[in-house]
């Protein structure tokens with residue numbers, strides 16, 4: 198398969214997917230997400246792939262959804278395009294999925310990492326949901342998964358202030374599994390992936406499913422709610438102003454309409 202935005206390699210039983218759109222800090226446009234879904238679905242079908250890894254660059258895992266692509270959208274555009282249909286397919290990947298995160302994981306980038314089963318972070322990783330600065334809210338699970346992982350007050354702080362947390366803070370809060378020096382990130386991620394690849398594939402699959410069931414009970418309805426709120430915000434002036442201001446590299450002037 199031709200891939201414009203991903204580098205995909207096989208490392209023994211590990212499928213290694215690198216987000217590769219460096220000019221815009223791996224901003225997740227719809228085509229990138231579509232390629233990611235297709236790649237995961239191929240790996241899901243391939244018995245030789247036991248574990249998959251999603252990673253980015255050293256300075257940026259992903260700086261979120263593509264703001265340029267969304268900026269002019271209306272609520273109805275978002276509702277009809279339903280970008281979350283693809284995001285939901287990522288959740289259905291049946292094998293262990295590891296996020297290997299260095300640098301910024303912001304907005305949809307943070308949400309993509311949270312949608313994985315395990316997260317290995319470098320000491321330089323910064324996880325955050327800066328959508329509030331654009332006049333919107335997280336739309337790909339951030340409000341729901343952060344609250345489940347961190348509890349209400351810490352999730353509230355991240356979503357309302359938009360300030361990122363460090364890898365160490367994320368680790369202390371139970372949001373990431375391991376924090377490693379940046380130069381060891383790839384090796385440590387491979388070590389974890391290979392240790393899983395040795396395990397019984399069906400037990401892994403069902404173990405994943407069972408934990409997901411516990412952690413995600415009620416998540417479908419909650420995600421649906423978050424998505425509808427996200428779409429709604431594209432009917433506000435503040436969303437237009439927030440995303441325009443990002444493109445124009447200036448501070449937004451929000452007016453509450």
Ligand code: CO8
Pocket residue numbers: 220221222224225260261262263264265267280281301303304305306327328331334335336337444
């Ligand atoms: N979308 C599009 N372009 C981006 C994005 C993005 N998310 N992030 C960075 N870029 C572009 C910049 O516009 C810039 O392009 P150019 O060189 O043409 O001006 C280039 O990448 C480099 O960026 P900066 O100059 O800003 O780099 P800095 O090193 O100064 O700053 C930051 C790095 C702090 C990461 C900064 O780029 C930033 O704040 N980025 C935006 C982060 C953000 O707000 N993310 C949230 C986006 S909204 C979202 O993710 C909602 C998810 C819901 C699911 C969506 C389904 C559709």
